[in-house]
Amino acid sequence: MSTASTTPSAFDRQGSESDKLRIDAAMHSFVSEFGITTALHMESCVRCGQCAQACHFYVTTGEAKYTPIYKLEPFRRAYLRQTSPFAPLIRALGLIKKPGIADLEQWQELLYDSCTMCGRCTLACPMGIDIAELVKEARHGMFKAGLVPERLALMDRTARQWGSTATPGEDLPEILAEASRLHGVEIPCDLTAADILVTAAPAELGEHTKALADAARILNRIGAKWTMAQSGFDAANVGFNNGDLELQERLTRALIDTAVRIGAKTVLLPECGHAYGAARWEAAKWYGQALPVRIIHMTEFLDELIASKRISVKKIGGTATFHDPCQIVRRGGLEAAARRVLAALGFELIELQDHGLASYCCGGGGGVVSNQRATPLRHKVFEMKRKQIEATGATHFVTSCGQCRITFEMGAKHADWDQRTESMLELVADNLAD
Amino acid sequence: MPDLSPAREGAPSDLIGALRAVQHGLWPRKEFAQAALGSTINGYVFHLGLALVFLGYAPHIAFVQRLSGLSWPPLPDAVMYLAAGATIVSLLLAVVSRLTNAVLRKISTADDLITWTLVMLPMLTGMSVVVEPSLAILARDHVTYPIPLAIHLLSVELLLIWFPFGKLMHAFLFVFSRGATGMRFSHRGVQL
Numbered sequence: 001m002s003t004a005s006t007t008p009s010a011f012d013r014q015g016s017e018s019d020k021l022r023i024d025a026a027m028h029s030f031v032s033e034f035g036i037t038t039a040l041h042m043e044s045c046v047r048c049g050q051c052a053q054a055c056h057f058y059v060t061t062g063e064a065k066y067t068p069i070y071k072l073e074p075f076r077r078a079y080l081r082q083t084s085p086f087a088p089l090i091r092a093l094g095l096i097k098k099p100g101i102a103d104l105e106q107w108q109e110l111l112y113d114s115c116t117m118c119g120r121c122t123l124a125c126p127m128g129i130d131i132a133e134l135v136k137e138a139r140h141g142m143f144k145a146g147l148v149p150e151r152l153a154l155m156d157r158t159a160r161q162w163g164s165t166a167t168p169g170e171d172l173p174e175i176l177a178e179a180s181r182l183h184g185v186e187i188p189c190d191l192t193a194a195d196i197l198v199t200a201a202p203a204e205l206g207e208h209t210k211a212l213a214d215a216a217r218i219l220n221r222i223g224a225k226w227t228m229a230q231s232g233f234d235a236a237n238v239g240f241n242n243g244d245l246e247l248q249e250r251l252t253r254a255l256i257d258t259a260v261r262i263g264a265k266t267v268l269l270p271e272c273g274h275a276y277g278a279a280r281w282e283a284a285k286w287y288g289q290a291l292p293v294r295i296i297h298m299t300e301f302l303d304e305l306i307a308s309k310r311i312s313v314k315k316i317g318g319t320a321t322f323h324d325p326c327q328i329v330r331r332g333g334l335e336a337a338a339r340r341v342l343a344a345l346g347f348e349l350i351e352l353q354d355h356g357l358a359s360y361c362c363g364g365g366g367g368v369v370s371n372q373r374a375t376p377l378r379h380k381v382f383e384m385k386r387k388q389i390e391a392t393g394a395t396h397f398v399t400s401c402g403q404c405r406i407t408f409e410m411g412a413k414h415a416d417w418d419q420r421t422e423s424m425l426e427l428v429a430d431n432l433a434d
Numbered sequence: 435m436p437d438l439s440p441a442r443e444g445a446p447s448d449l450i451g452a453l454r455a456v457q458h459g460l461w462p463r464k465e466f467a468q469a470a471l472g473s474t475i476n477g478y479v480f481h482l483g484l485a486l487v488f489l490g491y492a493p494h495i496a497f498v499q500r501l502s503g504l505s506w507p508p509l510p511d512a513v514m515y516l517a518a519g520a521t522i523v524s525l526l527l528a529v530v531s532r533l534t535n536a537v538l539r540k541i542s543t544a545d546d547l548i549t550w551t552l553v554m555l556p557m558l559t560g561m562s563v564v565v566e567p568s569l570a571i572l573a574r575d576h577v578t579y580p581i582p583l584a585i586h587l588l589s590v591e592l593l594l595i596w597f598p599f600g601k602l603m604h605a606f607l608f609v610f611s612r613g614a615t616g617m618r619f620s621h622r623g624v625q626l
Binding site for chain 2: 037040041043044045046047048049050052053054058064065067069070085086122123124126127128129130133280281282283284285287288289290291294330331332333334335354357358
């Protein structure tokens with residue numbers, strides 16, 4: 001593959017290790033990821049390029065370097081040199097160049113700034129290569145090499161210290177008490193026993209505490225015995241996005257261990273896509289056995305409450321369009337659940353041109369929303385989404401992921417767009433029927 | 435590490451999920467169809483044309499029969515000439531696209547050009563030995579043009595030697611690659 005780039009690459013470094021140690025760390029991590037499925041995917045690529053047209057960053061810029069499979073180039077070279085069936089031959093004859101520090105630095109932008117791990121490329125690949133999953137695996141090596149965008153690394157360091165990117169656990173009771181006073185709803189904290197452990201996304205512990213209050217209002221309405229807990233409250237697993245496996249495990253265990261300790265049967269995740277990816281599908285991997293608790297996303301929780309008539313909602317009516325969060329729908333399977341909730345709210349749903357499994361990402365997933373370096377790219381994606389949203393003519397624009405919502409809000413502010421991005425949870429909570 | 439997460443309620447078995455993904459991979463989703471239509475159709479022309487020539491041409495069947503005893507009815511020569519022509523044209527279109535399209539140039543490796551060359555060679559050397567109808571060739575008990583035929587066989591052998599080293603392995607691996615993703619998605623309740 002060509003390694004020429006049309007624009008200068010941006011990269012950051014953490015630590016003071018030598019280039020050799022960084023390369024060794026990355027290669028060692030890459031090799032540890034090469035299981036059967038990864039090998040199948042690496043060997044099956046015919047380099048047809050069909051993944052390019054699926055990627056929002058390629059579609060909105062036209063730059064070939066954003067072709068999803070190209071983002072895996074150092075990973076591919078590591079595979080061919082170290083693990084592929086002909087690796088000894090490839091190394092002996094020098095057929096594939098070992099990734100160097102310049103390669104890894106260059107690919108930092110491709111793996112972190114211009115990939116949200118949304119998996120739309122996975123749908124487009126005729127060989128069924130799960131490129132998003134491979135990018136996640138490649139990020140593990142980049143983190144080990146200390147080659148992560150500094151903003152994400154800062155969040156990582158914070159989460160390692162606090163167990164959250166938003167606040168240390170000891171501040172949680174105060175935050176919840178303040179949210180409780182502000183929104184007039186009881187929010188229990190650190191109960192010694194409860195049926196449901198409720199978790200939050202970082203923004204909900206800062207400027208979006210209404211989301212906490214909305215969840216509390218619904219949980220209190222159904223008479224649930226629930227609590228939040230200092231020992232495990234932030235579900236947006238920054239380790240999952242950054243490639244920091246150690247942190248991912250620690251944050252995951254904090255949630256599960258807390259739930260087990262208080263006897264909870266359910267861990268309720270907030271409206272956050274990557275929280276769902278990290279907890280629903282990967283928590284058991286870290287726990288080492290089938291989980292003793294059920295992990296459920298807010299969207300399916302609302303869907304189940306409405307279907308079982310434990311809550312009923314007033315019909316809002318009018319038209320709405322819905323942005324499908326990638327980790328919840330395309331990689332999470334909750335496409336129908338979200339639409340049932342919207343139907344219960346009485347909306348006439350006008351779908352985006354690309355919706356459901358094939359919906360375009362908001363442009364901020366996978367940590368991109370927090371990576372200020374990627375802001376210009378994110379704004380290009382926002383423009384595409386904005387056009388699709390406006391084309392529906394819908395009155396309401398709804399989504400079920402806080403990170404998507406923040407991404408849209410940032411885009412709207414930049415573009416001076418007055419369409420509000422509404423939270424599905426908020427709509428349900430504000431329209432609970434008596 | 436194994437996936438120990440509980441499957442989505444009502445999710446199909448891993449096998450069904452895998453088979454559905456294999457089937458869905460046969461044609462692009464409607465959202466991608468416009469962008470992928472040309473390369474998909476060209477790919478089908480190439481694969482079908484190659485299969486027809488390889489499996490349907492009477493001298494090929496006779497060759498297999500001599501080695502294994504297996505045989506089946508051949509296709510008419512006219513169909514073979516058409517299939518071979520279409521296959522060669524599709525290969526030419528593929529290489530032009532690879533050399534001119536910015537995305538394909540970016541992601542192409544030496545494997546792509548080596549494989550293309552080694553697939554094209556048997557087609558060209560095969561066409562060079564088609565100088566008379568199949569019936570006339572098979573009616574004879576000896577080969578009248580041994581060197582062109584030897585070159586044709588050599589080109590096929592080169593292709594077979596290269597087969598496990600490059601992208602040709604997708605001919606076998608595509609089932610497993612699609613299947614693995616299908617299993618992952620169906621486990622999560624994602625209906626491809």
